[in-house]
Amino acid sequence: MAALLFYLFAAITLGTAILVVVSKNAVNSAMFFLLSLMGTASLFVLLDAFLLAVLLVLVYAGAVVALFLFIIMLLDMHGGDRKPFKRTTMVASAFAAILLGLGVLGFVQRAQLTSAPVGAEVVAVGATLKGYAAQLFTTYLLPVQIVGFLLLIAMLGVIVLSKRFEGLEDVK
Amino acid sequence: MDFSFYFDLPLALRLLLQGTAVILVLFPLAAACSMAERKISAWIQGRPGPNRTMPPFMAYVPVIAPILRSLGLFQLAADGGKFVFKEDPIPGHVNKLYFVLAPILSMIPALTTITVVPFGAYLNQAGAWVPIVLANLDVGLLAVFAVSSLGVYSIILAGWASNSKYPFLGGVRASAQLISYELSMTLSVLPVFLWVNAPGGSGTLSLFDVVQSQSQPGLWGGAWYAFLMPVSAFIFLVALFAETNRQPFDMPESEADLVGGFHTEYGAFKWSLFFVAEYCHMIVGSGIFVLLFLGGWNPLPWVPLQTVIEAIGLAGQPLLTGALAVGIFLGKVVFFIFFFMWVRWTLPRFRYDQVMTIGWKKLLPLSIANLIVYALVIAWIERS
Amino acid sequence: MAVIQVERKPLTLAERTYLPQIYHGLKTTLKHLVAPTVTLQYPEQRPEIPTGYRGVPTLVKDPNGREKCVSCQLCEFVCPPKAIRITPGEIPESSPHAHVERAPQAFDIDMLRCIYCGLCQEVCPEEAIWLQKQYSMTGYTREEMVNHKDRLYELGGTLPDDHFKWDKKKAAEDAAAHGGHH
Numbered sequence: 001m002a003a004l005l006f007y008l009f010a011a012i013t014l015g016t017a018i019l020v021v022v023s024k025n026a027v028n029s030a031m032f033f034l035l036s037l038m039g040t041a042s043l044f045v046l047l048d049a050f051l052l053a054v055l056l057v058l059v060y061a062g063a064v065v066a067l068f069l070f071i072i073m074l075l076d077m078h079g080g081d082r083k084p085f086k087r088t089t090m091v092a093s094a095f096a097a098i099l100l101g102l103g104v105l106g107f108v109q110r111a112q113l114t115s116a117p118v119g120a121e122v123v124a125v126g127a128t129l130k131g132y133a134a135q136l137f138t139t140y141l142l143p144v145q146i147v148g149f150l151l152l153i154a155m156l157g158v159i160v161l162s163k164r165f166e167g168l169e170d171v172k
Numbered sequence: 173m174d175f176s177f178y179f180d181l182p183l184a185l186r187l188l189l190q191g192t193a194v195i196l197v198l199f200p201l202a203a204a205c206s207m208a209e210r211k212i213s214a215w216i217q218g219r220p221g222p223n224r225t226m227p228p229f230m231a232y233v234p235v236i237a238p239i240l241r242s243l244g245l246f247q248l249a250a251d252g253g254k255f256v257f258k259e260d261p262i263p264g265h266v267n268k269l270y271f272v273l274a275p276i277l278s279m280i281p282a283l284t285t286i287t288v289v290p291f292g293a294y295l296n297q298a299g300a301w302v303p304i305v306l307a308n309l310d311v312g313l314l315a316v317f318a319v320s321s322l323g324v325y326s327i328i329l330a331g332w333a334s335n336s337k338y339p340f341l342g343g344v345r346a347s348a349q350l351i352s353y354e355l356s357m358t359l360s361v362l363p364v365f366l367w368v369n370a371p372g373g374s375g376t377l378s379l380f381d382v383v384q385s386q387s388q389p390g391l392w393g394g395a396w397y398a399f400l401m402p403v404s405a406f407i408f409l410v411a412l413f414a415e416t417n418r419q420p421f422d423m424p425e426s427e428a429d430l431v432g433g434f435h436t437e438y439g440a441f442k443w444s445l446f447f448v449a450e451y452c453h454m455i456v457g458s459g460i461f462v463l464l465f466l467g468g469w470n471p472l473p474w475v476p477l478q479t480v481i482e483a484i485g486l487a488g489q490p491l492l493t494g495a496l497a498v499g500i501f502l503g504k505v506v507f508f509i510f511f512f513m514w515v516r517w518t519l520p521r522f523r524y525d526q527v528m529t530i531g532w533k534k535l536l537p538l539s540i541a542n543l544i545v546y547a548l549v550i551a552w553i554e555r556s
Numbered sequence: 557m558a559v560i561q562v563e564r565k566p567l568t569l570a571e572r573t574y575l576p577q578i579y580h581g582l583k584t585t586l587k588h589l590v591a592p593t594v595t596l597q598y599p600e601q602r603p604e605i606p607t608g609y610r611g612v613p614t615l616v617k618d619p620n621g622r623e624k625c626v627s628c629q630l631c632e633f634v635c636p637p638k639a640i641r642i643t644p645g646e647i648p649e650s651s652p653h654a655h656v657e658r659a660p661q662a663f664d665i666d667m668l669r670c671i672y673c674g675l676c677q678e679v680c681p682e683e684a685i686w687l688q689k690q691y692s693m694t695g696y697t698r699e700e701m702v703n704h705k706d707r708l709y710e711l712g713g714t715l716p717d718d719h720f721k722w723d724k725k726k727a728a729e730d731a732a733a734h735g736g737h738h
Contacts, residue, residue, distance in 0.1 A: 031329075054318045062318060070344065073328065074344065220595060
């Protein structure tokens with residue numbers, strides 16, 4: 001049963017993830033992204049990581065994709081006319097693909113996943129609320145802070161880009 | 173009475189039966205809300221409200237039929253029938269898939285959130301409280317927030333798929349408003365859980381545990397969180413009004429300036445799905461407010477249900493205690509639904525920029541300050 | 557007119573939270589919620605019609621049962637929407653009111669045209685046409701909405717008469733006739 005559900009949700013996650021990339025209509029892409037996230041959340045539920053599943057739905061499915069849709073609607077994007085890739089885009093995506101591949105390779109090579117004896121109940125550290133919070137504030141404090149700073153920088157960037165500096169116009 | 177035959181049924185069948193039972197209560201309750209809305213609107217405006225409709229054969233029934241008639245219950249049935257049978261047009265200029273999908277999507281979060289909301293509890297033979305809930309998740313409240321945050325998609329998609337200006341504006345307004353107020357709403361309940369989760373415990377976000385922590389004896393234990401944390405309760409209530417698109421925050425619909433907002437192009441059954449979903453959100457939202465801040469199924473502050481049950485000698489009768497708890501809880505929820513309608517006819521609607529100002533510049537800082545103050549206070553109490 | 561600048565006081569903190577105002581508003585609406593309704597259950601309860609109400613125009617008889625209209629057609633001429641149509645007729649010699657000489661043979665008021673302006677009542681020298689208290693006129697066909705003479709008298713009934721103009725006139729004529737002989 002669990003294996004069947006795993007393959008079902010994994011298929012949903014991966015299939016819709018591919019559809020996100022290949023859909024011509026941006027709204028369709030966003031909706032497939034939503035489905036993909038729901039599939040991921042279901043996989044987390046299968047792993048008994050309820051908190052993670054709920055947070056994924058709350059933050060990504062509930063807010064981030066909604067904002068994507070919001071932007072797509074505001075820009076009134078229509079699918080169809082595809083522009084050829086620019087050289088910089090191609091270089092950047094190739095670089096990203098290499099990084100991702102290296103990451104996966106590193107994970108496969110270096111990760112130590114001790115397989116539990118069959119039938120034993122494995123409780124992940126992040127399964128309970130308290131364990132999850134403790135991990136965030138002890139072991140993973142630095143990564144969390146770094147990600148937080150990254151988001152802050154992105155936010156400041158948006159503010160700088162979107163704010164009109166009227167004094168500067170006079171200088172020009 | 174012996175219910176062991178029920179517990180012998182397969183789990184999947186039992187869950188199916190329980191889920192169906194809950195939906196069979198929630199759905200008519202949501203429909204009845206629409207009639208309550210019309211009646212309360214009428215009473216506040218000095219009118220009697222709908223009180224004419226009656227099927228001809230009911231004229232022979234004495235006493236009951238006139239009462240039902242004056243309460244407008246037959247009108248409710250007539251309206252429901254009308255929504256089902258009238259023509260359900262799909263305008264030619266819409267995106268058909270998303271246009272049809274949107275009202276269906278609106279029902280999913282509306283009916284899903286109820287699964288983790290306990291609507292009562294019963295005292296079993298051993299003298300322990302057992303929640304009456306479809307799924308008593310440890311992350312209960314987060315699950316409610318997560319699933320109900322999906323409700324925004326139906327509105328965005330409805331607005332976008334309608335492919336015309338007013339629904340589009342309604343959809344944009346709705347999505348911005350829902351995302352804005354979700355923040356304050358989530359932050360406002362954190363002090364409650366800081367208070368509930370005593371150090372050393374396993375940590376819980378379960379709504380049942382919140383009610384249990386409000387039904388302890390003593391001055392602090394019996395106090396409802398509306399008294400301990402009035403600011404949290406207030407922020408949650410305001411955000412709840414905004415999240416359910418009720419006046420004074422009904423920007424997404426705003427029939428005065430956007431015709432009907434996101435559902436302008438909808439009619440008949442699809443429109444009624446939006447309508448029922450809104451009322452389901454109201455019911456679930458009121459339920460959560462009652463559980464978090466108004467003591468759930470405890471009849472009065474500082475008077476837990478256990479005291480009442482022991483006083484009238486119902487201990488040891490799980491069925492009756494459960495019925496009593498569900499009754500008290502539903503009574504509070506119904507009061508809150510009335511409160512929604514009461515406020516609707518009291519407050520004028522905010523302008524959209526005021527909605528955003530209140531959300532981001534007033535409620536969000538207030539809820540953050542509230543969280544910090546309570547975190548400090550609770551830390552200080554636990555230290556001493 | 558001098559322009560009066562009203563100084564707008566800055567809101568107090570309590571006012572800026574809206575809360576006292578919301579509280580008072582809720583109190584007001586609650587008062588209205590429990591207050592008795594101000595509406596009428598129409599077909600069962602009928603409104604009290606004030607005197608001087610201008611309802612459906614009707615024709616009236618005087619207390620002696622004489623139809624007051626003498627078919628002078630002033631109302632027909634004054635009627636702005638041309639709702640009134642009168643066919644004048646003679647009063648037969650055998651009638652006790654023969655001295656009035658004329659009465660309408662037919663008197664139609666098309667209630668689909670009538671605008672209830674009351675000019676017919678105002679212009680009538682005989683006080684024969686009155687806009688009375690009936691406020692609702694319904695019908696299934698256009699023909700039904702035309703009030704014929706019998707219907708107009710049925711609606712109008714009898715009103716008290718202060719003058720008995722024609723009786724006095726007849727009496728004066730009789731007296732004059734007698735006086736002439738003597």
